[in-house]
Amino acid sequence: MTGRFDDAAAALGDELIAVRRELHRAVEVGLDLPRTQRILLRELEGLGLEITRGESSTAVTAVLRGGRPGPVVLLRGDMDGLPLTEATGLPFAAPSGAMHACGHDLHMAGLLGAAKVLAARRAQLPGTIVFMFQPGEEGYAGAQLMIEEGVLDAAGERAVAAYAVHVDSATPFGQLVTRVGAMMASASALRLTLHGTGGHAAFPQLAIDPVPVAAQLILAVQAFTARRLPATDQAVISVTRLRSDSAASNVLAASVDIEANIRTLSMATLETVRTQLPPLLAGIAEANGCRLDTEFLSSYPVTYNDPAETAQVLAVLDELVGAERVTRLPEPSMASEDFSYVLQEVPGTLVFVGAAPASGAVPMHAEITAFDDAVLPLQVSVLSELAWRRLERG
Structure with missing residues (x-):
């Protein structure tokens, strides 16, 4: 099955992989990520977005206003890495004693891709999209800081839904995973x-x-x-x-x-x-x-996927990739996520996407964690489709 953004996302594949690997090498920890922020601002330049920077962090918020009236939807990608010395042996391995061992480099690249393909269809976009580039997910509650600084109302009115895609190095490539209700602890x-x-x-x-x-x-x-x-x-x-x-x-x-x-x-x-x-x-x-x-x-509250929003998300995912590639997680994960702060305020859904490398599944948050960044076009397509479909629903 083919989504309306698949071709545009695929055309960006090489570009997004290059940006992801640049972000991987530029990894920083915590709330102050100046190198990471500079790369994001460079990539967003020229897209015609309303961009603001965080006051207490190096967060980036970008607002895309569509050519047709409609509500506001928020898409989020986190920015920070972990204090680990990378041992993957990859040619773009981080040299600094910090590492993107949770895939946030892919999250940023995927969100950048969604901004680019959606901006290209601005005239037909039935509403507004807020792109939330968030530092400090790994224990710093960066999402809470951004909420306090107004990210949920960055477009002038409160977002009606929020979505995020999180890669997983232990899930088979291309498999989409979510559930209704409690998703993470x-x-x-x-x-x-x-x-x-x-x-x-x-x-x-x-x-x-x-x-x-x-x-x-x-x-x-x-x-x-x-x-x-x-x-x-x-x-x-x-x-x-x-x-x-x-x-x-x-x-x-x-x-x-x-x-x-x-x-x-x-x-x-x-x-x-x-x-x-x-x-x-x-x-x-x-x-x-x-x-x-x-x-x-x-610290982080329960990550709770709104039942009504998640039912719609599952229907879209089934259509995009086929029901056999969409897993309804039977039990929540006991890991945690600070996207939970967003989902406390706005109904929405967190979706995991399998990005296990061809060499085999590896654990997250480890010195050897690796991802197959060929998953990026799928991330872009999923994020873009979820946002567009929600705007169409009004």
Whole structure:
């Protein structure tokens, strides 16, 4: 089956691959991405878009106003990389100690391609499209910052729908994956500092040793998920950091630092964890003569695909590539995404597209992560078609 943008997207293939590889080498981490921003601004020049830059980051927002009246749709692509030293051996591998190991270079190139093919049809475009180039997805909540600075209303009125395409290095090439409802988990953290008294390792009876108490706290975290939460709406809580302040093998620690990563698929479950787990752990600490300081750090919310929008998205994807290449994900992923902030405000859908290299699937967020950038025309076609179809619906 053929979409209305397939030919135009295919014609841009070599150009987009070249830009993607340039972005790959120019990778930067966080919210301040000046080299990346310069490349994006260069590529957007001459398209007749209304471009604004972020105030607290190097975000780029570009507005395309169509020649026909209609609503506003937002398309998003994230910009930042990860603090990894690349070990792919690719000729365009990043040399800087940072790496696009989550495919954001492809996201930017795909969104640039959509801007180019849609701008070429401006006269027939039934509405307005906002292109959201967002830094700081990897833990910096860049989407939230852009929302605070007005990206959802950049066209003068609120977007009625928002879409994003995310590549996946472990999914077969060209396969499209999404689901109705919760798509990805929320991400939060619980930081604990457990205070004892320290002392001589030979005389533990003269001290309050926080280390065995820390072990009890870790076990209590695991029991909490099994016994305080419903089996149908579980959380994944992983203790990721554990460190005492003892610098010698014959010194009992005076304090232990613990950090847990928390993933949930509903905000109700997250609230249960936030309100019930810290006092439970504090009680265990107190029962053992220790004091516990707790800090709950809320991060990305649940990425929720609006049911009505996603039903329309699935119908479009089936038509574009055939139902056999569209996977309805049976369960959400426990990974997280800050496109969730956008989807809290505007109904929309996140779609994954398989970009596993010909050499075989590889994990994301790893030094060896690699993608087949021949997927870019498909990204462009999907983004463009979703935006156009939504504008036509009014």
